[in-house]
Amino acid sequence: MxxxxxxxxxxxxxxxxxxxxxxxxxxxxxxxxxxxxxxxxxxxxxxxxxxxxxxxxxxxxxxxxxxxxxxxxxxxxxxxxxxxxxxxxxxxxxxxxxxxxxxxxxxxxxxxxxxxxxxxxxxxxxxxxxxxxxxxxxxxxxxxxxxxxxxxxxxxxxxxxxxxxxxxxxxxxxSTPQFLGANPAVVRSGLPGLPALPLAGQRILRDEETVAFELVQSLAAAQRIKAVIAAEAPKDIRAAGTTQPPPEAPVGIRYGELSSQQQQVLRRLIDVYCGAMVPEVAAERLNLAEEAPGGWDAVAFAWAGATEPGIGHSYRVEGPTFSIEFCNVQPDAEGNPANHIHCVWRDRTGDFDLSAMGSPATPPAKR
Incomplete structure (x- = not known):
């Protein structure tokens, strides 16, 4: 072509x-x-x-x-x-x-x-x-x-x-699964002759990455011991293409173990994913997380891989009602390392308005 x-x-x-x-x-x-x-x-x-x-x-x-x-x-x-x-x-x-x-x-x-x-x-x-x-x-x-x-x-x-x-x-x-990806995550070079294409420096999923870096880089040494679950990032998000999200319990550092400022950053990261949906859906997602057993203290943040850009890294934010997973490990088409994002929001009580066991959900409705 x-x-x-x-x-x-x-x-x-x-x-x-x-x-x-x-x-x-x-x-x-x-x-x-x-x-x-x-x-x-x-x-x-x-x-x-x-x-x-x-x-x-x-x-x-x-x-x-x-x-x-x-x-x-x-x-x-x-x-x-x-x-x-x-x-x-x-x-x-x-x-x-x-x-x-x-x-x-x-x-x-x-x-x-x-x-x-x-x-x-x-x-x-x-x-x-x-x-x-x-x-x-x-x-x-x-x-x-x-x-x-x-x-x-x-x-x-x-x-x-x-x-x-x-x-x-x-x-x-x-409204799940909600998957967004970007390759290149950062457009490193312009494309002569095609000025309408995204310009060099453009990042479609900027906040999904930068807010998470802000949080992990703010962690004290003792907090990092809890939050970092692996020195190397996985190759991709878990359970890609499966009907329901991974059933494993959340891992990492709990919301209550973060400082108030760090909690605000974590909430801002969650808002980035909710913000892709209409306001009423975003609000209901947050309400369900708050009303779940344990509330926000049941939410955990986990990191794997490097804590700086350009080297493979991944994170999860999970609570009883939702799962966020982000992975940036693969190079882009020009060979720039860790410049290829996969990220997803899933409903831990059941995607596609199905329960986690695959049967139709019962009221109250989920988002």
Missing amino acids: SRSDVRNGLVVILILCGLMASAALARTALLDRASTAGAMLVAAEGWLASLSADQAVRAQRPFDDPHRTAWHFIPKFDRKGLQLREMTPAQAALALSLLQTAVSQTGFGKACGIMELDEVLRIQEGMKAKNIRDSQRYFFTIFGKPSDRDPWGLSVEGHHLSLNFTLRDGRLVD
């Missing part, structure tokens, strides 16, 4: 994401008048109505289809759903508008930035990219029939992006 083809494909995404971002105030007004679930319902119905019969076959599956809980963030030629490349610009705008109703403005910006990074990889990898690096190879799937009563779901997925939403009884009841 030529650079002009890459440029044309990227321009489509940049224009559409830009249009969606410019509509943020209108979206906020909409959510003031209706719930997130209501906004998602209207947007999902609008997108589905715009599709041809052939497109709809790929875009919509039964709610109990096993593909609903089959997720992954690796580059794949074959995925569930209808990709942006197979949509008209008007259909793609409706799809992105649907995504925008499900996440915050910050989350939407990160999702679009992750799509753009695939074009950076296409140029950096050259022939090795094999047409799998593409900012329009992001797939949208509706599970079930959008309804204000019956259960239905939404998946938005592609390389380094997997966002999953479950709705029932007119409520958004689960």
Whole structure:
């Protein structure tokens, strides 16, 4: 694929994401008048109505289809759903508008930035990219029939992006797994001839990394003994692609063993992940963490690997109701070490609105 083809494909995404971002105030007004679930319902119905019969076959599956809980963030030629490349610009705008109703403005910006990074990889990898690096190879799937009563779901997925939403009884009841990745984590060099691409120095997932470094570097020696669980970082996050998060108990230093200032930093790190979702979801996640047995004192922070950038590092933040995991170990396409981020928020009481045992969740709903 030529650079002009890459440029044309990227321009489509940049224009559409830009249009969606410019509509943020209108979206906020909409959510003031209706719930997130209501906004998602209207947007999902609008997108589905715009599709041809052939497109709809790929875009919509039964709610109990096993593909609903089959997720992954690796580059794949074959995925569930209808990709942006197979949509008209008007259909793609409706799809992105649907995504925008499900996440915050910050989350939407990160999702679009992750799509753009695939074009950076296409140029950096050259022939090795094999047409799998593409900012329009992001797939949208509706599970079930959008309804204000019956259960239905939404998946938005592609390389380094997997966002999953479950709705029932007119409520958004689960928003996990929530996976975001970035390669390169820091764009080290500009790409001549493609000025629209992310500029040198851009970091889509900056706060997910820098706030964690702020916390680990603030730990006293005795605190580090508890927080650092391994001298070397793991190769990747645990349980990638599994229906439910790892069942192991949280490890590391407990919230109550941190100073008040360190606790504030940890809370700020948690807010970074919650902040990708709409405010009502972010608030409910925090409320569930606070109301769980042990409250915030049951939350633990664990670190593995180097405590400075450029060398493999990983961390976890876990409590009874949630699990955050971050890993930056792999080099980028130019060979810069530890410049390739994977990070995820998971629901320890059950992803996809399922209990940890795989059965349907019972009220109160989870997010």
